[in-house]
Amino acid sequence: MYRIGELAQLCEVKTDTLRFYEKHGLLSPSSRTDSGYRIYTENDAERLRFILRAKAVGFTLAEITELLSIELDKSNWACADVKGLVDDKLANVEAKIAELNHFQLSLQRLSQACCGGPESAEHCSILEALESSTDNIRCENHSHTHDDEQFTKNCQNKAVSKNSKEK
Template identity: 65%
Template sequence: MFRIGELAKQHGINADTLRFYEKHGLLAPSARSDNGYRVYSRDDAQRLAFILRAKAVGFSLGEITELLSIEVNKSQRVCSDVKDVVDDKLMKVSEKIAELERFRFSLQLLSDGCCGGSHSAEHCTILQALESCEPADFSQLAAETHADS
């Protein structure tokens, strides 16, 4: 059995993180000691390790909750249930990467269009573009240029 500080230290996190996971229903102490301390079992430690590994590969707390619900009922679930969670996350990550690539391209256009000199910013091309262009203009240009490459 582990007290909260011991379990946290064993996994390289702080006790507040364990309390956070408890608050969000991901982890619960197996018991409380006579003096009210949270006490965790080996199973709790394994569950925490699962949570931390899932978090390390990018799953959100909601997704981890879903994976844990499958984990505790493995015999009642099928592998495709887990794969669906992973594939959904993979799709979201791919969409986010595409969005970040559009951001990078738009920022590069803004940077390339600016002289970066020491004169007044009254005629700065970056500020002019941000004042006059619609956000969709940057996104569209970035998407078109990215599609051409």
């Protein structure tokens, strides 16, 4: 039998976490002492470990609630049901990764198009790209010190070409 602080320490979480899970119906003490202290059993500790492992792999509280309902009534569920939940979660994670990769590429392009120099931001390529309705990012007319040599050469060539036309 564990008091709330003991169970929290055993599972390396805060007592507030246990109260939060209790408030959301994921965990409840098996009993209370006459003075109102929460008492948890080893089964409660296992349930908490299940919750923490599910949380660690990215499941939301709602998804954990669903997994717990399956866990409590395994005979009325198929393994395919559980796999379906995991596959749905995996698809969501893959979509988020694709979105983050898109953000990364877009931010890299914005960063590489800008010299980052002390010049006025009146003609900042980043601001211009964000203001425009196109996906094209024009290079600034300043020297570049980026690792991407080809991109830098292209930017410098465009700048030289632009300067030649202006003269």
